[in-house]
Amino acid sequence: MSSPTTTANSGQVEYWNTSVGQIWAEHQALLDRKIKPLGEIAMKALRLQRGTRGLDIGCGCGQTTLDLSEWTGPTGLVTGVDISRPMLEIARNRPRPSVAGAVKFVEADAQTADLTFGGEPYDFVFSRFGVMFFENPDAAFANIRKALKPKARLSFVCWRSPEENPWMTEPAKVVAHLVPPPAQPQAQDPLAPGPFAFAEASRITGILSRAKFINIDVRPLNMQIGAGGLDDQLILSLQIGPLGAIARAHPELVAEMKGPVRDYIRPFVIDGKVKMPAACWVATANAT
Numbered sequence: 001m002s003s004p005t006t007t008a009n010s011g012q013v014e015y016w017n018t019s020v021g022q023i024w025a026e027h028q029a030l031l032d033r034k035i036k037p038l039g040e041i042a043m044k045a046l047r048l049q050r051g052t053r054g055l056d057i058g059c060g061c062g063q064t065t066l067d068l069s070e071w072t073g074p075t076g077l078v079t080g081v082d083i084s085r086p087m088l089e090i091a092r093n094r095p096r097p098s099v100a101g102a103v104k105f106v107e108a109d110a111q112t113a114d115l116t117f118g119g120e121p122y123d124f125v126f127s128r129f130g131v132m133f134f135e136n137p138d139a140a141f142a143n144i145r146k147a148l149k150p151k152a153r154l155s156f157v158c159w160r161s162p163e164e165n166p167w168m169t170e171p172a173k174v175v176a177h178l179v180p181p182p183a184q185p186q187a188q189d190p191l192a193p194g195p196f197a198f199a200e201a202s203r204i205t206g207i208l209s210r211a212k213f214i215n216i217d218v219r220p221l222n223m224q225i226g227a228g229g230l231d232d233q234l235i236l237s238l239q240i241g242p243l244g245a246i247a248r249a250h251p252e253l254v255a256e257m258k259g260p261v262r263d264y265i266r267p268f269v270i271d272g273k274v275k276m277p278a279a280c281w282v283a284t285a286n287a288t
């Protein structure tokens with residue numbers, strides 16, 4: 001398999017090709033169940049038509065690429081692009097929907113690769129939580145726009161701030177008393193590549209307009225999300241997000257962390273299913 005075409009995002013290439021990419025690949029079914037409804041809202045905003053061609057940026061394990069191809073149908077084409085080999089391997093081996101059209105999964109850096117891969121430009125571009133990890137978002141979105149036809153539709157969903165998504169950040173806080181403080185506490189750059197890099201709507205609007213997108217609309221999406229029951233959510237909380245990073249640094253403490261994290265999740269269980277309030281943006285635009 002070829003390597004991503006650039007080192008621009010080498011830190012992220014490493015991140016998504018080692019433990020984190022493997023964790024996403026291992027827990028693909030739980031993660032898909034949890035975030036599927038959020039992706040579906042962003043997908044509907046594309047107003048997809050049969051026979052069209054599209055790009056899925058940061059397609060990960062491929063659920064959204066396959067879902068998009070059900071909309072574009074047997075004469076359409078959807079290309080999923082990602083830098084994570086373990087996640088692309090899951091994507092390539094998933095069963096294809098019976099009515100889906102052509103689907104391709106390509107290992108490439110969306111910031112720098114020619115995303116047409118020598119073919120025709122696309123009618124639309126989509127992403128579910130795959131566009132917040134670029135070292136240079138201006139360059140990345142200019143590169144994405146270059147691969148689109150004039151007037152092509154863009155839609156993506158990304159997280160709002162950590163404060164508005166306590167389901168992601170609180171599990172790390174409830175185990176803080178168990179974990180030794182870091183020798184040199186690091187100040188976090190809120191704009192650094194990561195899940196919350198697009199927390200400010202004005203940042204998204206600026207990036208898209210500098211990349212020559214028009215008709216830009218960034219609107220809040222609030223939804224109760226969950227992967228299943230309490231045990232399913234416990235697995236995800238201990239592996240993904242800020243607590244996942246702490247747990248990987250302190251595997252010897254994971255058994256002790258389970259009690260406080262379980263206690264945090266429990267009030268969100270309704271009829272056996274976890275439902276936690278999530279706060280996102282859905283950004284839509286058109287290419288010039």
Ligand SMILES: C[S@@+](CC[C@H](N)C(=O)[O-])C[C@H]1O[C@@H](n2cnc3c(N)ncnc32)[C@H](O)[C@@H]1O
Pocket residue numbers: 009012016031035057058059060061062064081082083084087108109110111127128129130131133134
């Ligand atoms: C939070 S995951 C979301 C995966 C998938 N879209 C989903 O919803 O299940 C972020 C994804 O973005 C990918 N990614 C990060 N930087 C990228 C880049 N420069 N080019 C392409 N993909 C990238 C990661 O490898 C990862 O699969």
